[in-house]
Amino acid sequence: MFRRLPDANEATVEVTIDGRSARVRPGDTVAAALLSAGVLASRVADVSGAPRAPYCMMGVCFECLVTVDGAGNRQGCLVPVSPGMRIDTQHGKREAGR
Amino acid sequence: MSLLAHEADVAVVGGGLVGAAIAWGLARTGARVVVLDEGDVAFRASRGNFALVWVQSKGLGMPEYAAWTKRSSDLWGGFARELWEQTGLDVAFGRPGGFHLCLSEREVENRAAMLARLHNQPAMVRYDYEILDAARVRAMLPRVGPEVAGASYCPLDGHVNSLRLLRALHVGMQQRGAAYLADHVVETIEPRDGGFRVTTRHGEVRAGKVVLAAGNGNARLGPMVGLDVPVRPQRGQIIVTEKVAPFLDYPVVTIRQTDEGGVMIGDSVEEAGWDTRVGAGVVSAMAQRAVRMFPLLGKLNVVRTWAALRVMTPDGFPIYQQSLSSPGAFVATCHSGVTLAANHALVLAPLIANGEFPADEFDVFSPRRFDVPATA
Numbered sequence: 001m002f003r004r005l006p007d008a009n010e011a012t013v014e015v016t017i018d019g020r021s022a023r024v025r026p027g028d029t030v031a032a033a034l035l036s037a038g039v040l041a042s043r044v045a046d047v048s049g050a051p052r053a054p055y056c057m058m059g060v061c062f063e064c065l066v067t068v069d070g071a072g073n074r075q076g077c078l079v080p081v082s083p084g085m086r087i088d089t090q091h092g093k094r095e096a097g098r
Numbered sequence: 099m100s101l102l103a104h105e106a107d108v109a110v111v112g113g114g115l116v117g118a119a120i121a122w123g124l125a126r127t128g129a130r131v132v133v134l135d136e137g138d139v140a141f142r143a144s145r146g147n148f149a150l151v152w153v154q155s156k157g158l159g160m161p162e163y164a165a166w167t168k169r170s171s172d173l174w175g176g177f178a179r180e181l182w183e184q185t186g187l188d189v190a191f192g193r194p195g196g197f198h199l200c201l202s203e204r205e206v207e208n209r210a211a212m213l214a215r216l217h218n219q220p221a222m223v224r225y226d227y228e229i230l231d232a233a234r235v236r237a238m239l240p241r242v243g244p245e246v247a248g249a250s251y252c253p254l255d256g257h258v259n260s261l262r263l264l265r266a267l268h269v270g271m272q273q274r275g276a277a278y279l280a281d282h283v284v285e286t287i288e289p290r291d292g293g294f295r296v297t298t299r300h301g302e303v304r305a306g307k308v309v310l311a312a313g314n315g316n317a318r319l320g321p322m323v324g325l326d327v328p329v330r331p332q333r334g335q336i337i338v339t340e341k342v343a344p345f346l347d348y349p350v351v352t353i354r355q356t357d358e359g360g361v362m363i364g365d366s367v368e369e370a371g372w373d374t375r376v377g378a379g380v381v382s383a384m385a386q387r388a389v390r391m392f393p394l395l396g397k398l399n400v401v402r403t404w405a406a407l408r409v410m411t412p413d414g415f416p417i418y419q420q421s422l423s424s425p426g427a428f429v430a431t432c433h434s435g436v437t438l439a440a441n442h443a444l445v446l447a448p449l450i451a452n453g454e455f456p457a458d459e460f461d462v463f464s465p466r467r468f469d470v471p472a473t474a
């Protein structure tokens with residue numbers, strides 16, 4: 001669905017998305033990395049159960065909430081990826097302590 | 099509103115939780131009620147409070163206040179049910195009992211000694227409370243941290259969604275015919291023709307009785323009808339986190355999870371005049387203590403912090419009084435507008451409709467108690 005523009009910098013970093021290894025671009029946000037890796041639904045809404053995807057990509061809409069390195073409800077569009085980062089899509093309510 | 103005079107049996111000055119509870123209760127007795135409220139910029143403790151319905155530890159120095167508080171706690175379940183049946187709004191009242199957590203043995207001892215003093219007062223109302231050791235606290239609150247050394251627990255304590263309570267009272271009083279006039283700051287109150295003439299920027303109201311329920315505004319309004327109401331603002335600060343799955347089955351006096359999932363943290367007390375700014379120092383101290391009590395709070399995102407102003411009397415107890423020089427003018431003011439809402443609606447309002455606060459029960463709440471000269 002999403003395709004990258006040609007870019008001279010072909011460097012990648014390795015992260016895990018829902019436990020699977022994925023190579024993403026340094027400088028990407030978590031939300032951009034998910035979309036480019038083909039993971040369109042970053043969470044399942046805790047009230048309606050509907051799948052939700054990153055939308056505004058600028059910190060406003062809170063649709064891209066994901067769990068980053070074990071911390072839930074992080075705004076994926078505001079967190080840059082880093083090598084070894086653990087990214088997990090969210091399903092249902094956040095639990096305190098996770 | 100037009101400049102024509104509104105006529106009412108009772109004009110209630112103040113549309114916060116105290117005024118709205120009394121207005122709802124008055125309208126329930128069949129009285130024609132008009133509520134004169136400030137605008138959106140009012141200090142409005144009713145929108146900034148912590149929403150506990152709390153009994154334990156109240157009334158040291160005035161056991162009648164402990165009894166008054168317990169009475170409201172006992173009435174609260176029926177009050178919430180009636181609001182729901184009338185308006186369809188669930189104020190999410192729950193009374194599972196509440197905790198005061200202690201973070202050292204010394205805190206536990208101090209807590210136990212304070213509650214013993216409270217309950218040893220002559221004429222103290224009887225109700226159950228317990229001092230729990232760490233193991234028993236952990237059995238009831240499995241998520242507490244290792245630093246929690248004990249707690250006091252009282253089965254009468256509870257909490258509510260106080261924003262929805264304010265809304266339910268407003269919806270309910272208007273369903274029963276009360277007129278609600280926002281942005282009607284009261285400028286003058288004059289006894290006139292056996293009743294009162296109340297003026298605002300937008301016109302005047304004539305009413306047989308007037309009830310001052312304007313929180314800290316009562317200090318200004320009281321003298322207009324011969325009432326001395328020595329209240330002052332006292333700042334409290336609150337933190338609320340993002341919503342999370344339910345994990346806390348009981349309210350703690352400084353931490354509670356709302357029916358909607360957010361965790362509220364707050365217990366600060368500051369003399370700061372009318373300043374409603376949030377201070378980073380106080381907020382971080384509250385957050386640190388909360389994380390020591392429940393370490394799992396440490397990872398949660400904070401959504402908002404705010405400060406609001408309590409309505410505080412010199413001794414911390416409520417003031418209820420009918421004016422001696424202008425009978426028909428009443429004042430009702432307290433810092434526990436949530437806890438006491440059931441009393442204000444179901445006990446106080448009918449007494450106001452009836453025109454009298456019975457002396458045997460209410461003289462203790464008169465502001466005359468502040469006139470006693472201090473001994474040298």
